Amino acid sequence: MRLNKDxxxxxxxxxxxxxxxxxxxLEGRGSFASETCAGCLSTETLYRCxxxxxxxxxxxxxTVSRHQCNPFHRxxxxxxxRFQKTTLKALGLRIQLGHAVGERCANPWRAFGDDFTVLDIGGIHEVALDYCSCEHAEAKHIQLLRFRLFPATGVDPKTACTFKLMELFHLLRNQTKVSGFEFYNSLAxxxxxxxxxxxxxRYTSFMRMARMWMHLKMLKRFGRGHDPKGVNATACGxxxxxxxxxxxxGINLPENWKDAPPxxxxxYRLFLGIDANxxxxxxxxxxxxxxxxxNHGYAYFVEEKAYKSHLQIHGKVEQKDVNTCNNHDAVKLANMRGIQGIAASGVGTVECVRHDMKRPCxxxxxxxxxxxxxxxxxxASSVRQQGDKMALVVSYDxxxxWSVNLWERMLQYDPEWDFDRQTITFLIPKFHLPAHQASCQTQYSYNYRKHVGRTDGExxxxxxxxxxxxxxxxxxxxxxxxxxxxxxxxxxxxxxxVTQLGKTLLEKVKNAVDERSTHxxxxEEICKNTDPVRVAEWTQLVEAWENGAEYDPLAVHRHPVTVASVRRALAEEDAAAQADDRSTTMLHEDVSPSVLIIAGLEIEELQRRLRKDALNLSSTATDLQQAAIIRRRSSLQLRIDAWREFQVLYMPAVALLRSKEASKSSKPVNAEDTPLYLPSDIINTDTAARNANLESIELRLRYAQANDALEQMRRHLRARSKLYNVKDRDVRGQRYNTRSRTYINTVQDKIDADAARYRAAHTALLVLDPKDTLAWMxxxxxxxPEDVRGMKERLEKESEGKRVLPWIWRTTGFCGGDDEDEDDLEAxxxxxxxxxxxxxxxNEECxxxxxxxxxxxxxxxxxxWWWLHKADEAVWDASTSPVGCSPQHAEGRLAYARRQADIRLAMMTKVAKNWQCVPECLDSGAKL
Structure with missing residues (x-):
């Protein structure tokens, strides 16, 4: 393809x-084609680095003389x-340890057979190496370390890596996730x-050195080399x-923070987030x-022995909490992905949810x-690391x-657990919240709980x-x-x-100020256009709810009519009519008009399911699959025939409609395609066959059926969103992806069935009650099809900024009666x-x-200050520590501590300079 001119x-x-x-x-000598040495004019074989x-x-x-300080060049x-590869070792270069470059040891000891390997950025080098064997010579591994070579072992080392290579691999592994195997092969x-x-x-040796280097760098960076008690005194976390x-x-809070007014x-609350991977x-x-x-619990992982002891004692008790929300059984989802041959199915964590950082232990x-x-x-481990007790905001999907019986479980683990449950606010991350039932979506919402700012919990x-x-x-x-x-x-x-906090917080402030003004x-505009009495009443309600009152002003309290409630009402009406002996519509002692219509709607649903399953039956279906469909048809036909006998009592004209339909074709009709001639089916076909009482009953049931179908659809859509999220995040491999896909398809089938049931009810309502003035419309x-989607799902060409919430998530359901004004007022x-x-x-976010x-x-x-304090304590007495007591070690500790202190002061100075505009920015714009 030709490149565009631009x-x-x-x-x-x-x-x-x-x-x-x-x-x-560059493959030749280029501008240096002389046959003599550029240093001494010798005419011997010439070399280039x-x-x-x-x-x-x-x-x-x-060449050897010029490379005394660079013994690992190629x-x-x-x-x-032509140029031919060789090595500095072949040219006679020897590395002298224990002395300055150019200074020869009076009593050198050469590595046996000169068999010593050094891994450097340029590759793997076989080098000639001389250890110092003077009277005060250090151990071999000490001599190597002081030459900035990291040995693979402290006992007669034969392999080492340059510090520069160790630093490069350490950085690359964390930045690019490169494996040690791939990195070593690149060196080879x-x-x-x-x-x-x-x-x-030298792969095995390299991996051992990488692990040792990683551990030593961690200890060094956290001042463990400045503690006379040594590494064994390192505290967890x-x-x-x-x-x-x-x-x-004691670090960045005011001294009187515990006595601050509400x-x-x-x-001063701590925001924590809990999750598993x-x-x-x-x-x-x-x-x-x-x-x-x-590490032994020095950093982020908990100390393993104590953790396993806890699991050994309490892990045998099965989790028996009753699930009062939608199905969020993480254990079941984990089992679906399989744990055969797995020692650890993943990791769980608690972290700072405001700034996305893992917490100690x-x-x-x-x-x-x-x-x-x-x-x-x-x-519990994370909370204890904080030291002083603090109010917490805990986020968990x-x-x-999880929070219901948390205190009871904690007291079982540790009878001395004395954390005040009133100081912890439990919430659900914003992205996960739509998958929960309606009551959770306000009670556990970051959007509605006060004093959490714009934290999302994700x-x-x-x-x-x-x-x-x-x-x-x-x-x-x-x-x-x-x-x-x-x-x-x-x-x-x-x-x-940490290094990006200055930029990150500044961007958040600018965005929060703009959004604060907008909202x-x-x-204020909504308040101006609302009755002040209502505003005062609602303010009192929402403030009471924020302080713990049960009534939730953000929730829908006028719930839609359900099929169960309508069936109960109809049953009560039939019973009352029979008790008063005033039933003029019951033509059968066991089957009332309402029972007839209810049974008809149930048969209609069975027809819909059978029709779908029969259509999905492929041409390669087995005999067992075909037999199952035939049996279902026979069973359904028997039920239809029995129902028709009672239908003729209440709708005599239906018999004529059936005979007319039968005369049109001699082909047998399957049970799922048999017309039922419910009141909504015959309104526009035969006026003489209409029955006002039956139409009224069906109208009430269709209202309820539509509301039920919508509620089920919303629940299944939330479940599907949750499953997609789990699949994308955790499921890997064809086997487990197939299982997850099958589970999701099962939920999708339920969504399709809900949509079909709703559309049937809606069609019937249009026939039974077509007036445009009615509230149900x-x-x-x-x-x-575009309406059947989750709350967060977008249409193909719909951006997030222009995304419109489908109407199924914005409706509260029809309450019936003449209370439309009350519905509008609630909205x-x-x-x-x-x-x-x-x-x-x-406003809180700012x-x-x-x-x-x-x-x-x-x-x-x-x-x-902490590092400067370490610098002041850099000089150790030999009685306090067996190692690191020389003046040179003390000078190293002092230099490192001062360098770390300078880094923190530089970071503090930089953010202070970049944040100079923040006070003015926060004072600008509208605010509460």
Whole structure:
């Protein structure tokens, strides 16, 4: 394909030959075609370095001399009119440890057979290495470390990596999710990509070094090298990157924060989110005995021994809580994906839901779905890490179920659990909320609960995206190594979030101020156009509900008529008529007119189901499948025949309609296609056959049938949305995708059946009561294909900003009677409450962001002080620590602590400068 004239590569393609020629020119000596050494004018074989910027050619001695400080560069020699690869070791370069470059050891000890391998960015090098054997020489691994070579072992090492390579792999693994296997193979190909040279495999050694490096870097970054008591004194959770914007007592909160008044104290609440990730599985590989890990609960994973002890004691008790909401059984969904051969079905976590950061000691392996016994332990562990008791806002996608008996379970685990349940607000993430029943959608909504700002609760879901790339490699790891790798990944993710906090919070403030002005003005406009008495009444109701009252002004209280309620009313009317002996319409002692119509509607539904199943029967259907359809037809035909006998009593003219229909064709009619001639079917065909009483009964039942069908459809659509979300997030592999797809198709069949039932009821209503003035037409509208979709689903060409909510989610149902004004008033009240909630949430968001910015500055100021305090304690007495007591070690500790303090002060200075406009911005625009 030809490039467009404006394409950025168009100009370059005109010079491809020129660029290609220059690349080929570099294969020769280029401008340095002299036959003598550029350093000493020797005429020996000349060499060029591939890694140096200087392309001049030097003799062997000059090349070795110039590379004393760069012993891992790659060199090539000019011979037979071409460059041939060689090594600095072959030219005679030896690495001298324990002394300065150029200084020779009086008593060197050479590596046995010079068999030492160094892995560097340029590839895998065999080097000649001399250890120092002087009187005060250090151990081999110490000499290597001081040369910035990281040895694979402390006992007679034969392999090492350069610090630069370790840093590169550490960064690449967290940034690109590259596996150690792929990275090592890339090094091997850099060394030789032709297959003509045998490169000794050092993969096992490399992976061991990578694990050791990762652990040491974590300990170093969190000041563990500044503690005279050593690494064994490391406390659980002390090596986790903390969220600077979250409240930390004694660090970034005012001294009197516990005594703050209610209008201020809500700013000091901690926002937590709970969730599980079933992609981070682990196969039954190795054991904790063989691979216990190095972190021991130092960072994000809980301490394994205590966690397993808890599960051993309490995990055998099955979860027996009754599900009072829609089906959110995480255990069942986990089982659907299979756990055969799996030691860990995933991980659960508790994290900062405002800023999307993992919390210390808040992550643990799951064995069988999101069992309460696992999630409860992680929640308690995370809360205890906070130290002082704080008010909490806890987000969980099944909070409506999980929170019900939480305190009872906690007291079973720990009788001394004394957290006040009144200080915890349980909510459901915004994206997950539509899958819950109606009562949950206000009670657990971030949109309607006060003092939560514009938090959405979905930060946990977004955080998984950063670590899901590790699922392929960690699935095959031992338990300890997997926890260490994921700890490192969580720490890297948190740190990236920390470095971007200045920009992130500033963008949030600008957006929140604009949205606050928009929604406050909209709310004020609604108030101006509403009766002040009503506004006062609604304000009192919503404030009472926010403070714990049961009546929910945001909920629909005028519920639609259901089939069950209409059938009960009709039964009561029949019973009352029989008791008073005034029934003039009952022509049979057991079958009243209402029973006749109810039975007819039930038969109609059975016909609809059978018709669909018969149409779905393929030409390759088995004999058993065909026999099942035949049996269902026979059974249905018997029921129709029995029903017709009673129908003739109340609708005599129907017999004539049947005979006319039979005379038109001699072909047998299947049971599912047999016309029933309900009152709605014959209104427009034969006026003489009409029965006003039966039409009235059917009208009432059709109202209820339509409302029931809509409610069932909404429930099934919510379930489908939840299943799609779980499938996209957790299900991988053809086998489990097929199972998930089958489950979703089952729900889709129910949605289709609900839509068909509604359309039948709507068609009948149009016939039975066609007047445009009736209220039911405002609520029970025509159902098109585009209306049958979830709340968050968009049409093909519909953007999020222009998305229109389908009418099925905006209707409250027909209540019947002459109370249309009451229905309208309820709709206005709900809209007013929602407008008020939007205005208040954005107003709170601005206040919360201002407080978080203050906390960020205070947190970095505290961290800078903490590191300076470590610098002051850099000098150790030999009696307090067996290692690291030399002046050189003390100087290293002091330098590192001051560098870390400088980093925090620089971060604090940067955000303070970037946030100078924030006070003015927050004071602008409309606000409550």
């Amino acid at each position: 394409h950025p590569l168009k100009e370059w393609t005109n010079h491809i030959d020129e660029w290609l020629a220059e690349l080929i020119r 591939e890694d140096c910027c200087d392309l001049q050619l030097f003799c062997r001695d000059c 060199v090539e020699g000019w011979a037979n009119r 190909r850099l060394t030789d990509n032709t297959g003509t040279v045998d490169v000794k495999s 002390s090596c986790a990157v903390l969220c600077p914007a979250c409240p930390h007592p 209008e201020k104290s809500w700013l 079933f992609r981070l599985k682990r196969k039954e590989v190795s054991t904790d005995v063989a691979d216990p890990g190095l 808040s992550v643990g392996d799951l064995q069988k779905g999101e069992r309460y016994v696992n999630m409860d332990y992680l929640f 099944i909070a409506c179920q 930060a946990v879901e977004r955080g998984w995206a950063a670590v899901n790339g590790f699922s392929g490699s960690t699935k095959e790891m031992g338990p300890g190594y997997r926890r260490d790798v994921l700890d490192d990944a969580f720490g890297d993710y948190n740190w990236r979030k 406050v003005l909209q709310f 405002k609520v029970l509208r025509y159902l098109g 206005v009240r709900i809209e007013w409450c929602q407008a008020r909630a939007r205005a208040h949430r954005f 206040d919360l962001l201002e407080e978080e910015m203050r906390r960020v500055v205070d947190f970095w100021n505290w961290q800078a």
